Amino acid sequence: MYTIPIKVQGDLRCAICLPPQYKNFSEKTMLDSIVMQITIALQREMLVREKESVKTEVEQERFKSNLLRAVSHDLRTPLTGISGASEMLLQNLHQPELLELAEGIREDAGWLTRLVENILSLTRIQANRVSIHIQPQAAEEVISSAVARVTKYTAAQISVEVPDEVLFVPMDSSLIEQVLMNLLENAV
Numbered sequence: 001m002y003t004i005p006i007k008v009q010g011d012l013r014c015a016i017c018l019p020p021q022y023k024n025f026s027e028k029t030m031l032d033s034i035v036m037q038i039t040i041a042l043q044r045e046m047l048v049r050e051k052e053s054v055k056t057e058v059e060q061e062r063f064k065s066n067l068l069r070a071v072s073h074d075l076r077t078p079l080t081g082i083s084g085a086s087e088m089l090l091q092n093l094h095q096p097e098l099l100e101l102a103e104g105i106r107e108d109a110g111w112l113t114r115l116v117e118n119i120l121s122l123t124r125i126q127a128n129r130v131s132i133h134i135q136p137q138a139a140e141e142v143i144s145s146a147v148a149r150v151t152k153y154t155a156a157q158i159s160v161e162v163p164d165e166v167l168f169v170p171m172d173s174s175l176i177e178q179v180l181m182n183l184l185e186n187a188v
Contacts, residue, residue: 002018073081089102147180156184
């Protein structure tokens with residue numbers, strides 16, 4: 001049996017098998033042409049499949065981002081109402097167990113609101129709709145702000161060691177603060 005391997009992008013995809021008498025086939029040019037046409041057809045088919053796969057992935061990502069954005073926006077309104085109502089309860093209640101319950105509602109609503117904001121930020125980043133403003137910022141101020149916001153909603157004790165010199169770091173302070181808050185909340 002005379003076998004002619006057909007490779008596409010360096011990988012063996014198939015082979016043409018001919019009876020032994022074709023090993024010294026006089027029309028070698030014709031056979032080479034057939035092999036080349038088969039190789040080109042296989043390459044085209046692979047490219048079409050890759051293109052369709054990428055298109056499907058992009059559509060799925062777009063759908064996922066749109067769904068996350070829609071759900072996040074729909075959650076914002078009731079969470080704002082829950083936070084406001086819990087604040088009113090905290091100001092008007094005097095019974096310790098009810099105050100504790102209202103404080104828990106406020107903390108949970110705050111946590112959910114931050115989660116929704118994180119999801120919205122993530123969808124903006126994935127859609128390349130976030131403008132990053134990098135400028136030198138005092139690292140101590142950004143860290144202090146993140147710690148203050150996290151400790152406002154948790155009972156965690158967080159300590160920070162600061163060097164004697166002010167350290168200026170080129171960054172988008174609001175994005176870095178959000179990253180630090182997420183890390184600290186996850187650690188708590």
